[in-house]
Amino acid sequence: MLPFLRAADRAGCRHVVYVSVFGADKAAFIPHHEVEQQLFASTMSATVLRCGxxxxxxxxxxxxxxxxxxxxxxxxxxxxxxxxxxxxxxxxATVAGDALLRARHQHATACTT
Structure with a gap:
């Protein structure tokens, strides 16, 4: 995922919707944490869906x-x-599609809890 995110950022991608996992913001030992951090550090806006x-x-x-x-x-x-x-x-998938189409979901994080 990290090389993909870097390539997307370099190519001028403006927004990414990332389906992550619940707790990725605090659990640095899971790969999703590093992907989220890289995404937030990029120039792209993001919607992160932390699913259970x-x-x-x-x-x-x-x-x-x-x-x-x-x-x-x-x-x-x-x-x-x-x-x-x-x-x-x-x-x-419905929420991810909506997040790709609507600017109001940029820089947002949602959990299924």
């Missing part, structure tokens, strides 16, 4: 979560005793 978990990850045939739910009646997520959110990927 995707509902599609609950589908039995394509995910471990779906198997856990179907076979054990449990869902294992690294949230401790805390609550978390799930979002449909199509909804994220």
């Amino acid at each position: 978990f995707f509902m599609q990850n609950l589908h039995r045939q394509i995910s471990t979560h779906g198997v856990d739910i179907a076979e054990r009646g449990e869902l294992f997520i690294p949230a401790g005793r805390g609550r978390t959110t799930f979002i449909v990927a199509r909804d994220v």
Whole structure:
């Protein structure tokens, strides 16, 4: 991602919508943190969408979560005793498209919580 962002910046890209992960602003050990920092340091405006978990990850045939739910009646997520959110990927795509088309979303960060 970093070489891509640098190339986009050099090419004159004005706005980027980046689908990140929840907590990337504080968790420097995950790659999304560095990508966000590079994006914010660039000359481009940005909309960052920090998503939680995707509902599609609950589908039995394509995910471990779906198997856990179907076979054990449990869902294992690294949230401790805390609550978390799930979002449909199509909804994220809708928001990302809107952010690309509307200037009011520039320099914005949104979370799914």
